[in-house]
Amino acid sequence: MVTGIDCSKDYFDISVLKNHKVVFEGRFNNGLTGFKALLVHVLGSHITMEATGPYYFQLARFLYENGQKVSVVNPLVVKRFSQMQLSRTKTDKKDALMIARFTAMTNPKEWAPPSEEILSIRNLETYIEGLKHRKGMLYNQLHAFQAAATLSEELQEEIKMELGSYERRILDKEKQIEALINKTYGELSQNLRSIPGIGPRSVSLLIILTDGFKMFESYKKVISYFGLAPRIYQSGTSVSGKNHICKMGMGPIRKVLYMAATSAIRYNDACRELYGRLRGKGKPHKVALIAAVNKLIKQAFAIAKTGTVYQVQIS
Template structure:
């Protein structure tokens, strides 16, 4: 009989919970190879192992079990949180969380998790590192501006800050070059197709390939829009409560920034985006709303191109 094993994982340990012979079983194992071997002994080939995407702590266990041929599903922590709230659970312990995950697994359809390629992992880590370095560059420049605005700035300090900025910018350039090399090795054909879309540049194409696992992760473009965080959120109740609508920002802020930039290029050179801009402008829509609408249109085009493995055509989408 198929068991649903819920796992609440942390840096050092993971809690295992599953229902067997109408009794809940619970174990605490080390988040190390020895703990991985112990859990594999209680699993059958038809069982499902379900865990949350808790930072990077889940990856070694998920990869180990997948390599051993077990079915693994990795769920967004927010989904489990909402499930717990729906069931009015008040306790918040590792043991209870593992049981909640197992209960969720029994009631909902699960999607099998597949590990990323080594190049995809490298790209993700490189991009995260570049983002941190860019923040450091921004902080240094802001500090330099603040010192200058005070009316006095020591020359030695000014040279030191400028030197730090140049050093960080050189590091960013080297990491970006490495990202370009790896992305062309991993996604060359898909990136070439995506860049045929007017308004979509190399970095956006690379990031879309990365977050979609080369367009194998999603089955519909609306899933991708929701993942990025461009889905509209409507606030309305009855006839009297009508709040201002806005996008749901529970997605990826990094790719949203890139798509915002792409939208202004697309409104000039992308046929369907240009028509959309003119139509919404005539209706008096704010620029920000138009920008989001164009970004959504771009995602739809990107998804269609990525799935079809064809180049952009003027009347596409």
Template sequence: MKKSKNYVGIDISKLTFDVAICNSESKYKYFKFANNHEGFILFSELLNASESICIMEASGPYYLKLATFLSESGIGVCVVNPLIVRRFSQMRMSRAKTDRKDAMLIAEYGKTERPNLWQPEADYVLELKQMQAYLEQLNKNRTGYIVQREAFNQNPIKSKTLEKSINSVLETIEQEIKQIEKRMELIIKTHHQEMFNQLKSIPGMGAKTSLFLIVISGGFSKFKNHKQLASYVGISPRIFESGTSVKGRSKICKMGMSKIRAMLYVCAWSAKKCNKTCKELYDRLVEKGKSKKLALIAVVNKLLKQAFAIATKKEYYSVKIN
């Protein structure tokens, strides 16, 4: 007789992780371990590898070492989006907020939803993700220095030394951004050359946007359809409507990545002119009285749909792909 899996909830932080293990009487036992190799070993000794599945949230970089250790030890691991667990908590009207309660809630989510097992990503994928995070920080720093420079320029008394210093820092950041983007493109071309070329064949889709779509989607392997990709990027429509008493305008859900979203908007401006399907969609919505902003968001969604179809079908753009 096949034994049922024992779902173990893990609430992880920078220095420690709390564990909730359910016993045969459906009662939880709680443990706390150091978030290091010694703590991983002590934790794994409590588990039956063939019967246990550990559930943890993708909490920044803190989960990765433990998830990798457990996976390499033959213990099932599921890494879930913290937002999904939060929604699960709200549905159960759970208000308590402690590390123990969080670990138990994560275990309950695992038992109820049975998420897919996590697999360690290839080294080049991890490198791309690290570069992407670093690039986002560089762009934030660049924006901050540009704003600072503009503020200084409004001052009637300017410090030439300070102005020179800011320009020097900005130049260094620009060079670093170019080097990182060049390295990312080289990695993508090494592992996803054909997909990269296919995405670039979409009218309006630039090389940089194609590159970042491959990075964030794991080569379009992380999502089952274009709607999941759109939700991840942060452009899926969110409609507030309940019965007849509460009605609201559709809004896009911006819980996603601001950089790739901004890049897609730029692509959409081009696509509404040179991409036949996108142009027809944009013109049709504007003619119906929709705002140009909403029509542009629709074009972004259309571009993602085209990109997903091209990447999964492994073919170049044609008008049939819409």
């Protein structure tokens, strides 16, 4: 028996299949009362839901803590499965059914909630991103006032004080993250820092987004998760386009890793050799840089799994 769940902010739809036939469909409140009402219908089932923002997490954790087999999958994976099934209907009820069919055909990996430390760090990271966004908006406002020469000295000082406050709060939260990582993943953090090109920010994001690399069995899955897997548009000999990366991962980690790779192609032997070889073959800078990013991920994955530090090796 398999169950597909489509979550939204206020409710979730479920579809239960047994021997590929629908045996139950329903809609429940996305809260504790709905969770408890759901449980009787899905006992012993393999339950799958999409990682839709924050709306799935409490339900996934509730089911996990009640001993159920739970999987949480990337929405894009289910979307592609739906396209392969030639499905054109888009409703919450149909989405739940499609997720159930996806579960029956692919048997996705079981999910377990991240540690409390990882959840705390992720919350701090999200808060920092909000602070940076608000600081950026305020800085742009200050720049516009200055360009128009309409800003009083009094208001300018007040805005600068507020910008300073944002900077101090961001620095304070970054120190909290560093302390939490050192406490929980101290050895892993130091080992990852031994990779030329990898800095504190890269280490932080790599650890919290992979739960210390425990979420993945191969570096290729990490690459796909971050949205850095190459995707080639080609059909026979008649259709051919540029290579792209499949952006099904997260923007912030990609930006940080691009910066790390820019440093790595100068100081990391393997990344420098790979980047130079691809550029020598006429590949664009961005293509070669993404290859260097993926090389860094491969190195980080190997170090995390073996518990060793970086070893100089050209490959």
